Amino acid sequence: LxxxxxxxxxxxxxxxxxxxxxxxxxxxxxxxxxxxxxxxxxxxxxxxxxxxxxxxxxxxxxxxxxxxxxxxxxxxxxxAPKPLGKHPESDLDIFLKQGPYGPYVQMGDDEGNGKKPKRVSLLKGMEPDDVDFDLALRLLSLPRKLGAHPETGKSVSASVGRFGPYVVHDGVYASIKAPDNVLEIELPRALELLAQKKAGGGKSKSILKELGEHPDGGAVQVLDGRYGPYVKHGRINATLPKDV
Structure with a gap:
C-alpha cells in the first residue's frame, strides 16, 4: 500500500x-x-x-x-538462404527456398517453435530467378479474398492447390487457366468462371459435410453420390464404408 x-x-x-x-x-x-x-x-x-x-x-x-x-x-x-525482406504486416522474414517438390516462398523461419511457417509454391512457369520481394508478397497473399458473391453474400476466393490455381465459392471450385492469373483475377471474372462451371458441370452432388481445407489446397467434402456417400478432394474420390 x-x-x-x-x-x-x-x-x-x-x-x-x-x-x-x-x-x-x-x-x-x-x-x-x-x-x-x-x-x-x-x-x-x-x-x-x-x-x-x-x-x-x-x-x-x-x-x-x-x-x-x-x-x-x-x-x-x-x-540458410538470406531473406528477401520482412513482411509488412507480420514483420517475419520472407525466404525463397528449394524443396523436394520444387521452389517455394516462405514467411518465417524454421525455428522448431511448433508453428509451421506459411509456404506457397511458385506458380507454373515461374523460375526462382523471377522471384523478388514484391512477387513473394503476392504469392504469400494467397488465398486471395475477391469479394462477396452477389447472389449468396458468401466469400469468393482465389488460391492454388494440388491441381493448380482455382476460384472457389460455397464449395464450388473452378479452375483458373491462362490467360487468367490467380494473382490478378478479380471478382467479375471469378463469377464468370464459377457460372461456367455450374452450367457445364452436370447434375451437382449434394454436399453432406465440409471437412475443411486439405494441406495441399482445396476443400475436403463428404458428398451424396449415386452409390452412397463418399469423400472428395479435387479429382480424388473415396467411397465411405457402410459402417461409417
Whole structure:
C-alpha cells in the first residue's frame, strides 16, 4: 500500500533488471551462448564478426543440448538462404527456398517453435530467378479474398492447390487457366468462371459435410453420390464404408 507498497517495490526493482542477464542460461562446459528469448530458447555465437543465432526445437530443452547438436543447428542457420525482406504486416522474414517438390516462398523461419511457417509454391512457369520481394508478397497473399458473391453474400476466393490455381465459392471450385492469373483475377471474372462451371458441370452432388481445407489446397467434402456417400478432394474420390 502507498508508495512503499508491493507494486511500487516491484516496479522499482524491475527497472534495474538487465534482460540479458535474466534471459541467460548457464550450462557447464558448453561453448556457446544459450538464452531464453521472446519466442523460446536459442543459441548464439560470433562468427567473422557476425552474431549467428538458432532457435532450439520444441522437443530439445536446453539441458539436453550437446555441442554437436548446437554446431549442427548453427551451421544450418548460417547456410540458410538470406531473406528477401520482412513482411509488412507480420514483420517475419520472407525466404525463397528449394524443396523436394520444387521452389517455394516462405514467411518465417524454421525455428522448431511448433508453428509451421506459411509456404506457397511458385506458380507454373515461374523460375526462382523471377522471384523478388514484391512477387513473394503476392504469392504469400494467397488465398486471395475477391469479394462477396452477389447472389449468396458468401466469400469468393482465389488460391492454388494440388491441381493448380482455382476460384472457389460455397464449395464450388473452378479452375483458373491462362490467360487468367490467380494473382490478378478479380471478382467479375471469378463469377464468370464459377457460372461456367455450374452450367457445364452436370447434375451437382449434394454436399453432406465440409471437412475443411486439405494441406495441399482445396476443400475436403463428404458428398451424396449415386452409390452412397463418399469423400472428395479435387479429382480424388473415396467411397465411405457402410459402417461409417
Amino acid at each position: 502507498g508508495q512503499e507498497g508491493l507494486e511500487s517495490q516491484v516496479k522499482e526493482k524491475e527497472a534495474g533488471i538487465d534482460p540479458r542477464i535474466v534471459g541467460a542460461v548457464e550450462l557447464a562446459d558448453f561453448p556457446f551462448e544459450v538464452r531464453i528469448g521472446q519466442f523460446g530458447p536459442f543459441i548464439a555465437r560470433e562468427e567473422n564478426g557476425e552474431r549467428i543465432t538458432a532457435g532450439l526445437p520444441a522437443d530439445l530443452p536446453p539441458a539436453d543440448l550437446t555441442t554437436e547438436k548446437a554446431e549442427q543447428l548453427l551451421s544450418q542457420k548460417a547456410d
